[in-house]
Amino acid sequence: MGIHVHRMAWRYLLVVCLLSAEAGADTVTFLIAAGTVEPYQVVSDDPERTPHSGILIDVLRQALSSTDIQLTFVERPYKRIRMDILANRHQNWISYGSPSWLDERVKALGEYTQQPILQTHYVMATMKQAILPSLEDVRGKKVIIILGYNYFSGFEDWVEDNNVTLVSAPSHRHALAMLRQGRGDFYLAEDVRVRWEVKRAKIALSDFHLIDFSRVIPPSLLYLLLDKKMPANTRQQIDQALLRLEQRGEIEKILKGYQ
Missing domain, CATH: 3.40.190.10 (Periplasmic binding protein-like II)
Structure with missing residues (x-):
């Protein structure tokens, strides 16, 4: 009886550990568009040899390097990304936008990161x-x-x-x-x-x-937009990682590389 209970306990602990590991290894999907949104996203024709880059991709990749969150990409035409988000075609998606111009329907399905990436004018x-x-x-x-x-x-x-x-x-x-x-x-x-x-x-x-031209078109802050259905812990990790990058001046360094 004692041995049986002992084995049951070990099995339970093993399952808990596996579930914890799985929960800690979240995967997020950055929705990217080729050509039309450079230098925010610079999509590679051969990402195996030349990884995707761009301001937002570089910032997100560097932020996630300090976490166990895995980053994947889905490439779509720019206008198709909005359709995909509205149709709920992707889990744990990441996009980007600004409160001054983002489609309200997309905004309702996402949550801005606490840390803006840059101000555009x-x-x-x-x-x-x-x-x-x-x-x-x-x-x-x-x-x-x-x-x-x-x-x-x-x-x-x-x-x-x-x-x-x-x-x-x-x-x-x-x-x-x-x-x-x-x-x-x-x-x-x-x-x-x-x-x-x-x-x-x-x-x-x-x-x-x-x-x-700011007196005609006001400057706007650009943020990453996170799927509202993304686990709260994952969103929090991303926010904290972005804040650390900003505090170390790493975001500014990335921006300068595209100027």
């Missing part, structure tokens, strides 16, 4: 001139924007009030090329995107003027 990029231009100099000029992108409320009114002609580009890479070719006078994008495209094209940033 829009600029008007133009080729360097003898006289430093101001936002007033955009009046009556051609501004290159990204095709299909929804800009913030108030932007269309500003365009109309300033007699601006909008020129569409299929991507930020094309937009920068069009600006250099003189097919537009200004290129509108977040500061971090402009700097990334300039760096990727191996051009000197000093060849451009960047005019702050």
Whole structure:
């Protein structure tokens, strides 16, 4: 009888240990999009040889390196990610967004991390001139924007009030090329995107003027968005890991690598 009880106790402890190990080895899935969201996510064609990168991926990967949480990726077209989240197709998903522009339906299914990753603000990029231009100099000029992108409320009114002609580009890479070719006078994008495209094209940033556009489109904080159904302990670990990165200045170092 004693031996039987002893064996039962060991089996119980073994099951508890296995369950604890399994619970501690959570897996989260970062939903990523190729091309359209660089440098936030830079999707590799061959992740086995060249891992996915980008500001958000690098930050999350480094944060999770201090935990036992496993990171996986699912690649989808940008607009498909929203559909997947709304359809509940992925468990323990991670995406990103800002309270100022994220779809309310997606926001309702996720929870922002406590630590923002970066603040974004829009600029008007133009080729360097003898006289430093101001936002007033955009009046009556051609501004290159990204095709299909929804800009913030108030932007269309500003365009109309300033007699601006909008020129569409299929991507930020094309937009920068069009600006250099003189097919537009200004290129509108977040500061971090402009700097990334300039760096990727191996051009000197000093060849451009960047005019702050914050009085038309306010700056916004960018956060990781965590599945609300993700275990509370996992979300807490991610929050704590991100906070440690910020306190050590590691997030700022990652940002500088993309400028």
